[in-house]
Amino acid sequence: MPLDSLTTHCRHCGQPLLGAATERGAFCCQGCAGAYTLIHDLGLDAYYDRRPLDAAAPAATVEEGEGADPLLGLPEAVATAPDGTCLLRLSVDGLHCGACLWLIEAAVTKHHPEVQSARANLTTRCLTLRWTGAPAKAVEYARLVTGLGYRVAPFGAGGTAAGADPAAAHERALLRRLALAGFAAANVMLLSVSVWAGADAMGDATRTLLHWVSALIALPTVAIAGQPFFQSALTALRAGRTNMDVPISVGVLLTTGMSVVMTAHHGEHAYFDGAVMLLFFLLVGRYLDSRARGRARSAAAHLLALNQAPVTVLGADGLPQVLPPARVPLGATVLVAAGERIGVDGTVAEGVSDLDASLVTGETLPLAVAPGAQVFAGMINRTAPLRLTATASGEGTLLAEMVRLLEAAEQGRARHVLLADRIARAYTPVVHLTALATFLAWVFLGGAAWYQALLTAVSVLIITCPCALALAVPAVQVAASGRLMRQGILLKSASALERLAPVDTVVFDKTGTLTLGRPDLLPDPTLTAAELELAATLARASRHPLSRALARAAGPGPVADGVVEVPGGGLRWQGPDGFVRLGSRGFCGVTDAGVGQVGSERPGPELWLARCGHPPRRLSFADRPRRDAAAVVADLKVQGYRVELLSGDRAVTAQALAADVGIDIVRADARPADKCAHLAALRAQGRQVLMVGDGLNDAAALAAADVSLSPASAVDVTQTAADVVFQGDGLAAVAETLAVARRARTLVRQNLLFTLLYNLCAVPVAMAGLATPFVAAAAMSGSSLAVMANALRLGGRKPRDGGH
Amino acid sequence: MNSLLFLIPAALLLGGLGLCAFLWAVRDGQFEDLDGSATRILYEDETPLPKRRT
Numbered sequence: 001m002p003l004d005s006l007t008t009h010c011r012h013c014g015q016p017l018l019g020a021a022t023e024r025g026a027f028c029c030q031g032c033a034g035a036y037t038l039i040h041d042l043g044l045d046a047y048y049d050r051r052p053l054d055a056a057a058p059a060a061t062v063e064e065g066e067g068a069d070p071l072l073g074l075p076e077a078v079a080t081a082p083d084g085t086c087l088l089r090l091s092v093d094g095l096h097c098g099a100c101l102w103l104i105e106a107a108v109t110k111h112h113p114e115v116q117s118a119r120a121n122l123t124t125r126c127l128t129l130r131w132t133g134a135p136a137k138a139v140e141y142a143r144l145v146t147g148l149g150y151r152v153a154p155f156g157a158g159g160t161a162a163g164a165d166p167a168a169a170h171e172r173a174l175l176r177r178l179a180l181a182g183f184a185a186a187n188v189m190l191l192s193v194s195v196w197a198g199a200d201a202m203g204d205a206t207r208t209l210l211h212w213v214s215a216l217i218a219l220p221t222v223a224i225a226g227q228p229f230f231q232s233a234l235t236a237l238r239a240g241r242t243n244m245d246v247p248i249s250v251g252v253l254l255t256t257g258m259s260v261v262m263t264a265h266h267g268e269h270a271y272f273d274g275a276v277m278l279l280f281f282l283l284v285g286r287y288l289d290s291r292a293r294g295r296a297r298s299a300a301a302h303l304l305a306l307n308q309a310p311v312t313v314l315g316a317d318g319l320p321q322v323l324p325p326a327r328v329p330l331g332a333t334v335l336v337a338a339g340e341r342i343g344v345d346g347t348v349a350e351g352v353s354d355l356d357a358s359l360v361t362g363e364t365l366p367l368a369v370a371p372g373a374q375v376f377a378g379m380i381n382r383t384a385p386l387r388l389t390a391t392a393s394g395e396g397t398l399l400a401e402m403v404r405l406l407e408a409a410e411q412g413r414a415r416h417v418l419l420a421d422r423i424a425r426a427y428t429p430v431v432h433l434t435a436l437a438t439f440l441a442w443v444f445l446g447g448a449a450w451y452q453a454l455l456t457a458v459s460v461l462i463i464t465c466p467c468a469l470a471l472a473v474p475a476v477q478v479a480a481s482g483r484l485m486r487q488g489i490l491l492k493s494a495s496a497l498e499r500l501a502p503v504d505t506v507v508f509d510k511t512g513t514l515t516l517g518r519p520d521l522l523p524d525p526t527l528t529a530a531e532l533e534l535a536a537t538l539a540r541a542s543r544h545p546l547s548r549a550l551a552r553a554a555g556p557g558p559v560a561d562g563v564v565e566v567p568g569g570g571l572r573w574q575g576p577d578g579f580v581r582l583g584s585r586g587f588c589g590v591t592d593a594g595v596g597q598v599g600s601e602r603p604g605p606e607l608w609l610a611r612c613g614h615p616p617r618r619l620s621f622a623d624r625p626r627r628d629a630a631a632v633v634a635d636l637k638v639q640g641y642r643v644e645l646l647s648g649d650r651a652v653t654a655q656a657l658a659a660d661v662g663i664d665i666v667r668a669d670a671r672p673a674d675k676c677a678h679l680a681a682l683r684a685q686g687r688q689v690l691m692v693g694d695g696l697n698d699a700a701a702l703a704a705a706d707v708s709l710s711p712a713s714a715v716d717v718t719q720t721a722a723d724v725v726f727q728g729d730g731l732a733a734v735a736e737t738l739a740v741a742r743r744a745r746t747l748v749r750q751n752l753l754f755t756l757l758y759n760l761c762a763v764p765v766a767m768a769g770l771a772t773p774f775v776a777a778a779a780m781s782g783s784s785l786a787v788m789a790n791a792l793r794l795g796g797r798k799p800r801d802g803g804h
Numbered sequence: 805m806n807s808l809l810f811l812i813p814a815a816l817l818l819g820g821l822g823l824c825a826f827l828w829a830v831r832d833g834q835f836e837d838l839d840g841s842a843t844r845i846l847y848e849d850e851t852p853l854p855k856r857r858t
Contacts, residue, residue: 050847098843122840168836175830183823187816206808213812 011048012036013149031339035149042110044103051099074142077154078135085116086135090127090142093151095120100150107148108141115141127152151341171290177225178287181280184221185273188214192273204266211263211270218272222256225279228286244424244470247431251461252278258458271462274780281784282470311343312336314387325377326394334388336381345397346388348373352567354544356380365519365545365605368568368584383567419498419748420473427469435460438767452769460766464759468783472751475791480744483795488712488727489737496723499707500741502688506636506734507679509693509701510647510654513711514629514661516729517694519545519605519621521553531617535609538563538571538582546607547571547582549621570607578612590616623657630661632731637662641738642687646670646678648697675701692734694718709734740794747794751787758783 012032027033039047079087092104101120104127108118114137116130129141142152191210195202229252232245252275259270310322314333325343328334333349336342342355354366357379366382369375375388377397394400435457442453481491491497508514536554539547541563564572570583581588588610609617636643644665647654654668667678679701682689691698691705694714699721702708710722719725726733762779829835 098840098846101840101844102847120840121837122843123837172830172835175835176827179823179826179830183819187819190815191812209808213816217816 012039031149035147038144038147039103039107042107044106044110047099047103050102051097074138074154075135078138080135085130085132086137088129088138088141088154090129090145090152090154092120092125092127092145093153095122095125095127095150098122103148104145104150107144112141171287174228174283174287174290177228178280178283180221181225181276181283184217184225184276185280187217188273188276207268208263208266211259211267211272214270214272215260215263218256218276219260221276222252222279225276225283226252229279229282242425242428243421247424247428247464248278248282248470250432251464254458255462258455258462274462277781278470282474311393328390328393330390330393332390334390336386336388338381338383338385340381342375342377342379342381342388343393344388344390345374345376345392346390348375349387349389351384351386352569353384353386354382354567356382370568383565420470423469423752431461431464434464434763434767441767442769456767456769459769460763463762463766463779468755468758468780468787469752471784472755472787473748475788476744476747476751476794479791479794480740484724484737484740487733487736489733490712490725490727491723492725493723496707497741497744499688499723500690500738501745503641503690503707503738503741505642505644505682505687505689506738507644507646507682507689507691507705508663509691509695509698510645510649510657511623512694512713513692513698514645514657514731515623515625517623517713519549520624521549522620522622524620527617527619531609533557534575534580534611535582535607535617535619538573538580541565542571546605546621550607550619575611581610582607584608588616625657625661626729626731628730628732632735633662635735636738639735639738646675646691646701648672648675648695672697672700676704679704690734690738692731693722709737743794747790751790754786754790755783 010027010032012027012035027036039045074088077088081087095101095104101122104120105118108127108129109115112131114131114133116132118127118129120127127145129138131137131141145152191214195207195210198206226249229245230249232243233249236243236246255271255275259272259275261267262270311325311328312320312335313323313328314335315321320335328344334342334344334346338353348369348371350371352368352370354368355375357367357376367379369386375386376399377393378399392398438460439453439457442448442456443450446453448456477491477497480497484491511517532550532554536551537558537560539550539554540557540559542548542565544565560573560575562574566572566583566587569587570581573580573582585606585608588608590608590610605621607619607621609619633643642665643663644667645654645658645663647666647668648670649668651666651668654666658664658666670678675698679689679691683706689705689707691702691708692710693699693702693708694711695718698710699718702710702718702721707724708722709724709726710718712719712725712727714722714725724737726737758779765775834841
C-alpha cells in the first residue's frame with residue numbers, strides 16, 4: 001500500500017496525526033490502518049474521494065479484548081423467509097454521509113455473491129441485508145462492517161428485526177392518502193371551475209354530468225383520505241370530548257352528503273371541490289408534522305438498539321459466553337474489550353483504563369478507572385481491556401433509571417393542550433347549536449318547509465366548516481419551522497412553538513452547552529516555549545483530549561519516539577535527558593508540599609510535566625465558552641428573560657464561567673434529580689422555563705422543563721428529550737428560536753381573530769339562507785388564502801429583527 | 805359539449821396514471837430514506853442493480 005510520508009492527517013479517519021505516525025505509517029491508530037487496508041483490498045478506495053470534506057470517517061477502534069466476540073449473538077436476530085433467504089436489519093452507528101452508504105453496501109456485496117441485497121438507510125441509520133444461506137453468515141457481514149470502523153447492533157429491540165415500524169407504516173399510509181386527495185382536488189377543481197365559468201351557457205344536463213363525475217371522484221376520496229379525521233373525531237367523541245377533527249369531519253361529511261343530494265336533484269350547486277380541497281390541505285399539514293417527528297423517533301430507536309449489544313460474561317467454567325445485557329447475573333465477571341460499550345453497571349475487578357463517560361455524566365474528559373472503581377452501562381471503554389463485577393444489569397442500570405426519569409417527566413408535559421384543540425372545544429358546540437337554532441327558527445318562526453330549513457342549517461355548518469380555523473395554527477407552524485430549519489434549527493415537537501412563546505426563564509447547562517465541551521490550554525506567561533514544545537512532543541503521541549488540546553496549542557511539530565501511554569495515568573518517555581512524564585498529579589509524583597510555590601490555582605483539568613532536575617510544571621486547561629455565549633446571554637437579558645446556569649460541575653468552575661458570560665444566577669453541584677427538582681421549583685413559582693442542555697444527565701431536566709433546546713452535538717437520548725435541536729457552534733439559535741416563537745404566536749392570534757371575524761360575517765348570511773354555493777366557495781377559499789398569506793409573512797422577515 | 809365525453813376520461817386517465825406511479829413509488833420504499841437518496845445520486849453504479857426479491 002503506498003504511503004505518503006508527508007501526510008499530516010490520518011489516511012483513514014482524517015484526524016490530525018499527533019504522533020504514532022512514525023511507527024504505524026500515516027494512521028493515527030491500528031484500527032484506522034486496518035480499516036484502510038480492508039477498504040484498499042476490496043478496491044473501494046473511491047470512498048476517500050467521495051466522502052464530504054467536513055465529515056471524517058469514524059475512527060476505527062481495535063478489538064483487542066479477550067473472550068468471545070459480542071457479534072456472535074447476531075444469528076439469533078436473523079429472520080428466515082420461507083424461501084430460505086435470510087434477513088437481518090442492523091443499526092449502524094457512525095453512518096453520516098452518502099459515501100458511508102456506498103462503502104458499506106459495496107463492502108458487503110463485493111465478494112459475497114450470496115448477498116442478494118444490502119441497503120443502508122441514512123435516515124434511520126439502518127442496514128438491511130438479504131442473503132441465501134446460513135443465518136450464521138450474519139457474523140461475517142457484521143464483522144466486515146465493524147472492520148470499516150462502524151459499530152453495529154441488531155435493529156429494533158427484542159429480536160423484532162424483521163418487524164416493520166408501525167409509525168413508519170402510519171406515515172406511508174398518510175402519504176398515500178395525501179396523494180389521493182391531491183389527485184382528487186386537482187380534478188374536481190378542474191370540473192368545478194368549468195361549471196363556474198360556464199354557469200350561464202351550460203345546460204342543466206351538462207352541469208349535472210360534471211357534478212356526477214365530481215361525485216365519482218370525491219366520494220371514494222372522502223371515504224379513504226378522510227379516515228384519519230373521522231377516526232380521531234370518533235375517538236374524541238367516545239371519550240366525551242371534542243377536538244378540531246370533530247367539526248372537520250362533520251363539515252366534510254355534510255358537505256359531501258348535501259352535494260350528492262343536490263346533484264341527484266339536478267341542483268345548481270355542488271360542494272365537492274370544497275370537501276376534497278379541505279382534506280388535501282389538512283393532510284399536507286399532518287404529513288409535514290409526522291415527517292418532522294420521524295427523526296426524533298429514529299434517534300430513540302437507535303439508542304435502544306445500541307443498548308441491546310450483547311455482553312461477554314466469563315462463566316463459572318472459565319469460558320467466555322455471550323449474553324444479552326438484561327440476562328447478566330449479578331456478581332458475574334464481565335469482559336469489556338477496548339473500544340466496547342459497557343453493558344452493565346459494575347465495579348472494576350481487574351485492569352486500568354480510561355472510560356468515555358459522556359453519555360452518562362455529560363463530562364467530556366475521560367474518566368480514569370482502576371480496580372474498585374464504579375462504572376455504569378453506556379460508558380465506552382477507551383484504552384485497555386477491563387474485567388468487571390456486575391452489580392446491576394438490564395432495567396436496574398443507571399442508564400435505564402435515567403430513561404425512566406425521562407419518560408416520567410415527559411408524561412407530565414403531555415398535559416399541554418394545543419391551542420387549536422382548546423378553541424375547538426369551545427367552537428364546536430357553538431357552531432352546532434347555531435345550526436340547530438337556524439333550523440328551528442326557520443321551521444317555527446319563518447314558517448319554511450322542514451326540507452328548506454334543513455338545507456339552510458346545513459349551509460351554516462358548511463360555511464363554518466373550520467377550514468381557515470384548522471389552517472390558522474398549522475400554516476404558521478409550517479412557516480415557522482421552515483424558517484428555523486433553514487438556520488439549522490429543527491423543531492421536533494408540534495407544540496414546541498406554542499410552549500416557547502410564553503417562556504420567561506432560560507436555564508442553561510454548562511458543559512457542551514454554554515461551552516464548546518472541549519478543553520483548551522490556558523495561556524500561561526511563565527511557561528517557556530521549550531517546555532511547551534517538550535510537552536507537545538509527548539502529547540502528539542496520544543489521543544487523550546488533554547493531549548490533543550496541548551498538541552493543538554503547540555501547533556505541528558515532531559513526535560517523540562517510544563512514548564508509553566499508561567492508562568489512567570499519563571505518558572512516559574525516555575528522552576535524551578532522562579525520563580519525562582506528562583500526566584496526572586499522582587502519575588508525575590507531585591505532592592501538595594512540593595508545589596507550594598505554585599500558589600493559588602485555577603481549578604479545572606490539569607496536566608503535569610515532570611522531568612529530571614526541574615520542578616514539575618502545571619499545565620491548566622479550561623473548557624471555553626461558545627464564541628457568542630456572552631452576546632446571546634446579554635441579548636436575552638435585555639429582552640427581559642431571567643437567565644440561569646444549572647450545572648453538575650463544581651461551584652467554583654460554574655461561577656467562573658457564569659462571570660465570563662454574564663449570568664448572575666448560578667446553581668452548581670446539581671445531580672440529574674436536583675436539576676429536575678430545581679426546574680419544578682421554578683415552575684411552581686409560575687415561571688415558564690426553557691431548558692438548554694446537551695448531556696444525558698440533562699435529559700430528564702429537558703423533559704421536566706416547559707420546553708427544551710439541545711445542540712446537535714448532544715447525545716441521542718438528549719436530542720430525543722429536547723423539543724428543539726439546533727446545529728452549529730453558536731448559541732444565537734436560542735435567541736432566534738424564542739423570537740420566532742413569539743412572532744408565530746402573534747401571527748396565530750391574528751389568524752384566529754381573522755377567522756372569528758369571518759365567521760361573524762358569514763354565519764348571519766348563511767342563517768338568512770343567502771349562502772349560495774358560489775358565496776360559500778369564495779368565502780371559504782378567500783379566508784383560507786388570507787390565513788395562509790398571513791402565515792407566510794413569517795418566512796419573509798430577515799432573521800433576528802426582533803419580531804415580537 | 806361532445807368533446808367532454810372524451811376529454812374528461814382522458815384527464816382522469818392521465819391523472820390516474822400519475823397517482824398510480826406515485827403510489828407505486830411509495831410502496832416501493834422510495835420515500836423511506838430521502839436523505840440517503842439525495843447523496844446516493846452523486847455516485848455511479850459500479851455493479852448492476854441487485855436482484856429484486858419477488
